[in-house]
Amino acid sequence: MHMLRRRPLLAIAASLLALSCAPAMADAWPSRPIEWVVPYPAGGGTDVVARTLAEAMGKKLGQPMVVNNRPGAATKIGAEYVARAKADGYVLLSADTATLAANPHLYGKMGYAADKDFTHVGLTVRFPMILVVNPSVPAKNLAEFIAWAKQQKGASYATPGAGSPHHLATELFGEQAGVALSHVAYRGAAPAVQDVVAGQVPFMFVDTASGQQFIAGGKLRAIGVASARRVSGFESVPTLEEQGLKGFEAYAWQGLVVPAGTPPEVVARLNASLVEAMGSPAVKARLQALGLEPITSSSQQMAQYAAAEREKWGRVIKSAGIKVD
Numbered sequence: 001m002h003m004l005r006r007r008p009l010l011a012i013a014a015s016l017l018a019l020s021c022a023p024a025m026a027d028a029w030p031s032r033p034i035e036w037v038v039p040y041p042a043g044g045g046t047d048v049v050a051r052t053l054a055e056a057m058g059k060k061l062g063q064p065m066v067v068n069n070r071p072g073a074a075t076k077i078g079a080e081y082v083a084r085a086k087a088d089g090y091v092l093l094s095a096d097t098a099t100l101a102a103n104p105h106l107y108g109k110m111g112y113a114a115d116k117d118f119t120h121v122g123l124t125v126r127f128p129m130i131l132v133v134n135p136s137v138p139a140k141n142l143a144e145f146i147a148w149a150k151q152q153k154g155a156s157y158a159t160p161g162a163g164s165p166h167h168l169a170t171e172l173f174g175e176q177a178g179v180a181l182s183h184v185a186y187r188g189a190a191p192a193v194q195d196v197v198a199g200q201v202p203f204m205f206v207d208t209a210s211g212q213q214f215i216a217g218g219k220l221r222a223i224g225v226a227s228a229r230r231v232s233g234f235e236s237v238p239t240l241e242e243q244g245l246k247g248f249e250a251y252a253w254q255g256l257v258v259p260a261g262t263p264p265e266v267v268a269r270l271n272a273s274l275v276e277a278m279g280s281p282a283v284k285a286r287l288q289a290l291g292l293e294p295i296t297s298s299s300q301q302m303a304q305y306a307a308a309e310r311e312k313w314g315r316v317i318k319s320a321g322i323k324v325d
Helices: 002-028 045-061 073-083 097-106 142-152 165-177 189-197 208-216 264-278 281-289 299-320
Strands: 034-038 065-069 091-096 118-133 155-159 181-185 203-207 221-225 251-259
Touching (some): 034 073, 045 065, 045 118, 045 251, 045 264, 073 091, 073 251, 091 118, 097 251, 097 299, 118 142, 118 165, 155 165, 165 251, 189 203, 189 208, 203 208, 251 299, 264 281, 264 299
Parallel strands (some): 034 065, 155 181
Antiparallel strands (some): 118 203, 118 221, 118 251
């Protein structure tokens, strides 16, 4: 009987000890370098954003944040790696429109669940989209462009690839504007933009980072911005909504996630350091120079935004019958 009494007491004591240790473990984090996985090659826009923020956040957290590029398969390789990592706050992922919104609808087989395998830390940047044409296209505003596109009966447009945010934005545009379009997919933004500049393809939706120099140099004509408001650096370009395409918004966006099950205290500290880094004048200037729109959010706000984007683009993908495998 004596031993039977002791066992419940020992179990209670163990539970109390575990509870008392949990805050201490969270307080001790981070005690070693943090791995920041970028699912794209080094040198690209996502990589530059990650390295800029990792440097600022590492100083705040007192540990270096080491960028690990794991590109390929529309971010699936990097996402699968992080989804399977230990949920201790030492492995992070730059997750974007593809990772969290488009891939679940584009691929029949996935090595991760976008809605279950990650805890959201916070949003980082958006790449505003601009409808641009080669200067040979006789259109200077949305009404003229739609009239021209209808005359073409399937005007060709370029994108960085099937299922890319640029592709989805154009499919949504065609649906809302009531025009038939013909997709020309490239392997990346650079060759797509170059062929529109060269007149091989007449138009595309380009992100501000990829298109700003060509628009500024007159090699591409901006028809309208796919944002709710005009974009910094392109203030003279009206939004598509201003020109009559009501409610039209399309972005390529990014945020930071960790494996599901990461302690809430660690997620809160990551979010606080991310928001502080995003508020730095130096970081803001660096991101804006790349044509990006810095954005901040709570963990919950990012989760809600990702879910809404997943639903929105899932409908577009289904309606357009887009599949990439």
